[in-house]
Amino acid sequence: MVIGGLGGQRREQPQPRRQRPQLPQGDRRTHLPASVLLVLAGIGYGYLPGPNLELDPEVVLYLVIPPLLYGAALQSSLTALRRNARTVIGLSVALVLVTALAVGCGLNAVVAAVPLSFAIAVGAAVSPPDPVAALSIGRRAGMSPRLTTLVEGEGLLNDATALTILQVAVATAIGGRFSVGHAVGDFLFVAAGGLAVGMAVAWVIAYLRKAASDPLTDNALSLGTPFAAYVAAESLHVSGVLAVVVAGLWLGHRSASLQSSGARLQTRSVWHLVEYLLEGYVFLLIGQQLPAVVRGLAAYDPGTVVAAGAVTVGIVLLVRPMWLLAAAHLPARMHARLGGDPRPDNPPLSGRELLALSWAGTRGVITLAAAFTLPASTPARDLLLFCAYLVVLVTLVGQGLTFAPLLRRLRLPGTAVSRALTRNEARAAAVQAALDRLTALAEADPGVRDVAAPLRRAAEGRHKRYTERVALLSHVEDQVLPVDDRYRAALLARREMIAAERDELLAWRDAGRLADADMRILERELDHEESVLPSLPPS
Structure with missing residues (x-):
């Protein structure tokens, strides 16, 4: 990748980034809950010399x-x-x-x-x-x-x-x-x-x-x-x-x-x-x-x-x-x-x-x-x-x-599958409401009509993904979330694209072409986009 204005020098392509770890809820080696580990650590510390x-x-x-x-x-x-x-x-x-x-x-x-x-x-x-x-x-x-x-x-x-x-x-x-x-x-x-x-x-x-x-x-x-x-x-x-x-x-x-x-x-x-x-x-x-x-x-x-x-x-x-x-x-x-x-929506346990x-x-x-x-x-x-x-x-x-x-x-x-099904049904309904609102705005305002096409294409693409996911989840019988290889590949690619954007912004900042304050604004935009991406499903 060539950075304009830096003498035509090339920098090495960034390596794929590892997914950021979440806050630990337990130890991955011992598989013990964090609450148990902390209580046991507190007991051990309590018997050490010194104040408690x-x-x-x-x-x-x-x-x-x-x-x-x-x-x-x-x-x-x-x-x-x-x-x-x-x-x-x-x-x-x-x-x-x-x-x-x-x-x-x-x-x-x-x-x-x-x-x-x-x-x-x-x-x-x-x-x-x-x-x-x-x-x-x-x-x-x-x-x-x-x-x-x-x-x-x-x-x-x-x-x-x-x-x-x-x-x-x-x-x-x-x-x-x-x-x-x-x-x-x-x-x-x-x-x-x-x-x-x-x-x-x-x-x-x-x-x-x-x-x-x-x-x-x-x-x-x-x-x-x-x-x-x-x-x-x-x-x-x-x-x-x-x-x-x-x-x-x-x-x-x-x-x-x-x-x-x-x-x-x-x-x-x-x-x-x-x-x-x-x-x-x-x-x-x-x-x-x-x-x-x-x-x-x-x-x-x-x-x-x-x-x-x-x-x-x-x-x-x-x-x-x-x-x-x-x-x-x-x-x-x-x-x-x-x-x-x-009731059907609230049966006995x-x-x-x-x-x-x-x-x-x-x-x-x-x-x-x-x-x-x-x-x-x-x-x-x-x-x-x-x-x-x-x-x-x-x-x-x-x-x-x-x-x-x-x-x-x-x-x-009915735990993971039913919740995923409900979420995707709600997403599809929300996007359909957005499309209906866009249609009404375009009919009432010529200015909106001129910019409605790209917005409609993006929303229709999301609606298609959600309805396809609903159809897939509706036919699950073993209560195990299905893994879509195309979805997983797209999600991985989008995470890597965001990582590349972040690396490019860092390069501009380090070269003096982008102020730190502006860097933080742009980085926050990427952080918000990355935060709404689902976690990567297992391969």
């Missing part, structure tokens, strides 16, 4: 949990949650309550020194699953969209239930009085207040976003939203967790009308980075708490420690599948069937789906943060902290290691 990170419940609840919940809520589907509302509420409210009571009664039975109220408080701490690890593993292993929605919805709402139960249990233990009506009233007040605060914060942020024209300002508002919602709710003594979730769900659902395309691109990138860093910090933090938790067990009889740990972990592991099976077999007339009403959902109950940092909020005067506090930590360790590592193999063995139907 201490789990401060206030820091976790105010600085870590809100952005993690908000980032998950932005990516969740409000429509899908509405469709599965009955199931999600059953998992995130009723199941949490049942688990908390069962664990509390079990601990109170085997450790006489622990009052029932404090035992229920620990049960509330270990009852809410943390979907971060389960979803990161499940998406890679091909978890179906419906199960993903249920796990996401459960994880978004169950924290508020668990923290409310814990607060009521601790207040009862300290005050010595308990009233079912008072407890239910407190719960309803906290939940309704969280909903109201979340909607109020979302409305204010939406108004500010419409007034903001700069993507950076929009991103600053996005980053501040979960903290604003959480602090506002907690200051009113209502559920900050629920306020964050409601704000994230509503703003994520309205992002198309509230944000510009540039702001949406930046917001997604920013939140992917925030989630990646916070999740890594959380898993390392969990691992580093083991030495401190174990040190507190010296004052207890080993038999008591084993019994308390076994009862807590056993109940947590057993209650979830038992609840799912019971809910799945309730009579349809009771409108409590898992998965909602047996199959046995394999129930098994996968029952194994998606990994616990995380909010369990530890909640357990660490127990008052210092709590009887057998160190033992209760150990029980909570053991649940986190067993579910996060044990279920984390076995979840992906379980999903692959279950061979859940």
Whole structure:
């Protein structure tokens, strides 16, 4: 390739570029999930000489949990949650309550020194699953969209239930009085207040976003939203967790009308980075708490420690599948069937789906943060902290290691192929709408008529590709995505063309013919085009 104006000198043709690696979700050599590796690394580091990170419940609840919940809520589907509302509420409210009571009664039975109220408080701490690890593993292993929605919805709402139960249990233990009506009233007040605060914060942020024209300002508002919602709710003594979730769900659902395309691109990138860093910090933090938790067990009889740990972990592991099976077999007339009403678009979950959902109950940092909020005067506090930590360790590592193999063995139907089919049908419909709009514009405006031909040819080419892909996917029987050799070759060629364009721009920049500021503008154009290309299918 000859660069004009550089004395006719030739430079070597660039070698084909390797595809850029994505953020690691696990180690490719060990095939272990990143969450498990980070927890094990944290445990190993915790036993090395030197200071460790201490789990401060206030820091976790105010600085870590809100952005993690908000980032998950932005990516969740409000429509899908509405469709599965009955199931999600059953998992995130009723199941949490049942688990908390069962664990509390079990601990109170085997450790006489622990009052029932404090035992229920620990049960509330270990009852809410943390979907971060389960979803990161499940998406890679091909978890179906419906199960993903249920796990996401459960994880978004169950924290508020668990923290409310814990607060009521601790207040009862300290005050010595308990009233079912008072407890239910407190719960309803906290939940309704969280909903109201979340909607109020979302409305204010939406108004500010419409007034903001700069993507950076929009991103600053996005980053501040979960903290604003959480602090506002907690200051009113209502559920900050629920306020964050409601704000994230509503703003994520309205992002198309509230944000510009540039702001949406930046917001997604920013939140992917925030989630990646916070999740890594959380898993390392969990691992580093083991030495401190174990040190507190010296004052207890080993038999008591084993019994308390076994009862807590056993109940947590057993209650979830038992609840799912019971809910799945309730009579349809009771409108409590898992998965909602047996409509064609929302049928009851199959046995394999129930098994996968029952194994998606990994616990995380909010369990530890909640357990660490127990008052210092709590009887057998160190033992209760150990029980909570053991649940986190067993579910996060044990279920984390076995979840992906379980999903692959279950061979859940209609996952990758059905989603790809729906996406291509939507693409074809969107392009057809664009062609119809172009035809209307050309008929109304002679200026558009003169430039419509190349635009129409490009859109018709895309429409043809999408309809051909739909026809191919519609006849797939083995639920394995077909590989089109022509499509793969075209995709590889386009990636290499973009790499060549980028190399040429770098050569102009290095030769002094292109300013760095202009280089960044042109490079950003190529980056956007490359970012929308699908990943290269296997050969």
